Amino acid sequence: MVEIHGDTITGEKVLRCLAEVLDPEVPVLSVVDLGIVRSIRVDDGSVTIAITPTYSGCPAIEPIKAAISDAVLGMGLSSPEILTQLSPAWTTDWIAEPAREKLRKYGIAPPLPRSAEVGIVPFSEISSHIPCPHCDSLKTEELSSFGATACKALCRCKDCREPFEYFKSF
């Protein structure tokens, strides 16, 4: 849920605009799909956007801020102030079902609910619950807990034999 304050009509427009700004690392999800846009405030045409970082080490955060800024400028508004909000900590539970479907179609297994991955249980015990995004089989295994980006693990389906990425529950 994105909170909108101040001039809510313009705020809604900004939100619709940000819903088109894609994450550079998973370019089927927008920054709104990911849940990193927390609030938008518009006062007398000046825009303040609070975002929450995903992983501390996510190198995409700077390009994402730049893309958000460009999108707001593209609406004819002035350059937004972008604030970083740490709390509550970002969680993949904020990725809603329509966005999860986009991930599946893109070949990435969407994150399991956070409750399914508790504490420090071995990943091997979790991977058996990740359905293959290609054939829905549950016979899957982890190849590497760190994939091409910090947010993904590399898995393989034992039925269709295809490798796939899993958007880790966080």
Add this chain to the structure above:
Amino acid sequence: MTSNRVEHGGAAHTSSRKALDHFVLEIADDALVLGHRLSEWCGHGPTIEEDIALSNISLDHLGQAQCLYELLVENDANYGSADKLAFFRDSFEFRNCILVEQENGDFAQTIVRQVYFSAYYYFLYEQLSSCPISLLSDFAAKARKEVSYHLRHAGEWILRLGDGTTESKARAQAAIVQLWPFVEELLAPSEAASILIAESQVFEPSTVSSAYKQYLETLLSEATLEVPSSTAASPLNGRQLKHSEHLSQLLSVMQSTARAHPDALW
């Protein structure tokens, strides 16, 4: 980051404010130094997957350090900037523990260092995430999730190394013994931590310590490895600014570009 204005809760007094700053620097410097050490593996990992994993863990640690440095700067402009804290302090000003400045050694040493480190932070953050100082609790709630992945990853390697070949087992056991004297520094609360604990009950050291030891015993026994019986702790102590020579060597590499071009932007 103005939305993050920090309420110091019980730590508004000057001495406890200083203790809070020192405690945050301990955590941030740990993350920065280990993050740099892990980055030395980039391009040298035993497999491409592991190269990527170590780099990702490194990035998480660097991001954690940056976040904490920025929070310090936000509360006290005298710190200058996150870059100034990372690149323009000398080794005797760093508060990181001795464990993280140890050289990478072989892969087993790197993995054992990670397990010793991440297990401590996993249990520390578990407690800090509900402590009354919002700067600490907000950060810990987020960092704990990252650390849980690091610990899970390194822990699985311990199982493979210990239960692998004679060679991998011998190397893992040697690393466990070699790095053991640095664990005590993590588990014993620093002066700064002690002040915060006394004033705001930020965490309970004995709970962290017993959870840590329990975790290690379980992991190592499953890996057919042994917890060292020695209780000899290293005379060095990074929380007291008494570092090994490894730190100044690490900093000379890490800080060289920033110091050669102090006004550069990138």
